[in-house]
Amino acid sequence: MASILDDLAPExxxxxxxxxxxxxxxxxxRPGPDFLDDYFVPSSRSPQVLRSLGQLYNHGRLAGTGYLSILPVDQGxxxxxxxxxxxxxxxFDPENIIRLALEGDCNAVATTFGTFGTVARRYAHKIPFLVKINHNELLTYPNTYDQILFGSVEKAWNLGATAVxxxxxxxxxxxxxxxQEVAAAFERAHELGMATVLWCYTRNNAFKTKDKDFHVAADLTGQAxxxxxxxxxxIIKQKLPENNGGFSTLGFGKTHPAMYSQLASDHPIDLTRYQVANCYMGRIGLINSGGESLGNGDRDAAIKTAIINKRAGGQGLISGRKAFQRPFAEGVALLHAIQDVYLDDSITLA
Structure with a gap:
């Protein structure tokens, strides 16, 4: 029987x-079948929120494992x-987004008010909905970069959303x-019994130098x-770290030498573990983003990202473009390949 590890690149x-x-x-x-009972039940989450988290963690091929595979399509x-x-x-037809998540056996599908508004009655009971309530739109000229609300938490709840x-x-x-906006929105979502997922991205032109892009530095993303x-x-969504030393190089914030000498190395698994540590040592799950589609190497890149995330102590991937920017059957196969990493017991914590 073929293994997900067959024919992978040596690195x-x-x-x-x-x-x-x-x-x-x-x-x-650590992620596991009892993750909700061990870490969310003792928290301040209400029974309604626990039920929503249970729907997320207990759907699809990864149900009951403590890991998550989410299809996000808000890139439109x-x-x-x-x-x-x-x-x-x-x-362009939003129903196909939901079909891909269903055929791909994902835990949930994350997309927009518009997409869910066209298909909610047909699919809300078949797969958990994660409604993205704010976006950065790029039709302004010159482009500005700001996350603005596109709808209310109440609207997401009325669409049958499990999470915002x-x-x-x-x-x-x-x-x-x-x-402040997101904190208030998440508080309201919890009042209504929904789970919450935050894209913790960094954004500042000064974070990118001639030599490095510190938007993906472990210290900056960890603090985010x-x-x-x-x-x-x-649940925290974060880009996979590619470097470190954003605070120290740019000369701001507060640092300690241990951040760079003891708590992280330049290895991608160690950099990602620092991200996990900043999620209360994994009490809140870290899912890394799958990144853009680069073509024929997407399967190997997705498996590599999943291995890094899992071995670091993360809880899964939220991968979109690598899946939906290719023929439907290939997108399904790629989602399954990601999930296979989390189902493979031989791939353990580093």
């Missing part, structure tokens, strides 16, 4: 041998619909307003995660 296979000597795995709160607003769906125009999702651009001029957990996110 991907090498990830399976890595041992983490930074933050010990014994200090992490974030990146323009033509750029997003041009490679596969069937997804939002983005905060931490580090941006507008971040204080976004933090910590702020996201603090304002009431039940």
């Amino acid at each position: 991907t296979l090498a990830l399976l041998e890595h041992q983490c000597h930074t933050i010990p795995k014994e200090q992490l709160h 607003i974030e990146h323009t619909a033509g750029a997003s769906f041009g490679p596969n125009p069937m997804y 999702g939002a983005t905060v651009y931490f580090g941006s001029e507008e971040s204080n307003r976004q933090i 995660n910590h702020l996201g957990v603090t304002i009431g996110a039940d």
